[in-house]
Amino acid sequence: MRFRKKSILFITAAIMLLTVSAWADGQVRPLPIDLTGGAPYTAEYSPDLLVYEDPSIRVERSLRTHSDLINREYYTVDIVIKDPSQIRTASADPTTFITERRLSASTIAQRVNAVFAMNGDYCGDFHGNESFKYVLRQGQVFRDTVDKRLDMLLIDEAGDFHILPGGPELETMDKTQINGKRVINALQFGPAIIRDGEVMEDDYLMDDAHSPQFADADGRCDRLCLMQLGPLHYMAVATRDGATMAQFKQLILSIAPDCPNAYILDGGGSTQLVFLGKKVNNVNVETNQNIRKLSDIVYFASACFEN
Template sequence: MMNWLKKPYRWAWLFSLLLTASSCWILLKAFVLPDRQVAVATVTDSTAASTDNSTEETTASSESVVATDTSYTSDGLTITLTEKRVDETTVYIADIQTVDSSHLQTALAENTYGRNIKETTSAMAAENEAVLAINGDYYGFRSTGFVLRNGTLYRDTANGDTQALVIDQDGNFSIVDESTTSAESLTNAQQILSFGPALIEDGQIAVSTSAEVSQSMTSNPRTAIGQIGENHYVIIVSEGRTSDSEGLTLYQLAEQFEELGATTAYNLDGGGSSTLYFNGKVVNQTVGGSDNSEERAVSDILYFK
């Protein structure tokens, strides 16, 4: 063995092999191998808000439910879905009104927090019996950014000066700067999503015409959520990157929320992740699969039930 190593360039060859193996391991760990992790803390009292899939004891079988391709009405939840064209782009708008905040929930892929643990939005929606669902912030694609779901804090590491969406136990929205806020200090928070940016704050557009998500094209499929009033929400999902739909800029997206009267609105993961699920099926044209048409598997969803 020692004689073999003494030959010219053998050390360099061995070093290159080890470097390649190390690089492959880092890439596998970052993007492929599932890494199940544990929660940091439970922030909210479990008696104040449910943390599992049985939040409501009242089920569809005991309610008066009327569902169509564009609407859903039960004793506690009303959703109206509309489609429109905005700047050569197909846009879906869901107006949601609930009797209380328990109808607004989040779910993790495989009901597990960690990296590279993914399911499609529609699969998670079906598993949680959601009426309407959208992709969340794809927290698993990053190692920083606040992650709090259904009252449990999973990650309290700030992602620079990222703006995070906080949904409190009453279902009200607010925007915080992660660089100046501690996740553990948000004791009334029920959900924290970290992607951004904020589109509407205090009823006013909060992005410039040149604002864009880092490393993203200026026009994209988009997923965003806003609040109009108490227990009154609006979701916008736009198509993009297709011959039929160019996609929206962040400013164009913010304009739609402003027209709808949102007081707060927030941009979630978009592009290939953008998915709108309603009444048992995916509504929008997705562009996240390997053939640029199937759904992209993601880390989490936000849904109404």
């Protein structure tokens, strides 16, 4: 019996050593700037798993948290990546972003090996959608028109955020480069909550002229915000059961008061947070049966490949 116990301990230790060695021998390398996905992640989803980490990425999500400030629940996801190529976008159609195809965020996320994903700006074509929004994804311009009303989020080749205010100048300015760096992804939903350290006034946020159609700035809608906290450090915040734009701003400031750039993405029924292939916000039988299908996602992928 003693020999058997020692054998089991030896086998267990050997398995652990092999696991560590596999990571030690793995390579962290930039992902291609194209429509392919990331490296396969190495964990399986479980409801109580809150952290995923490998040598190239760390994602930590919260469970539902109550905010006394706005009397609503919310979710946060904190992401740190090793290389800027790990913040990416993907479409329901694997070949283009100009499409009428729709899939759930989790289905798109699984296809591209997203460690964490969220809905994007609903850029695809369909009746009633503001399909003239500017679409630059994974380094390629798919649509070269703009909605002059809407703030635009540019993500450059260093993974840094730049938010351009809505206005006529959006039509003529170069949106493929900023501050001498190539723009990899551009999204147009908004508005910005924080732009270059400046917090937007409530009057700006609550004005429907600065929000996409259906956003309902004064309504209690589920909201989603993507922030850059520092170099290659990001956070997503989503509300549950809705908040006005002004309330959402207060929540964001309470969570990340020093955030330099915070930008609102599509919300309402489109609000989807996906961790290791599973939707983790607003999860119940009813919502799982009625998950809205989307045109696009923003996601974070592993860049650690086994040899």
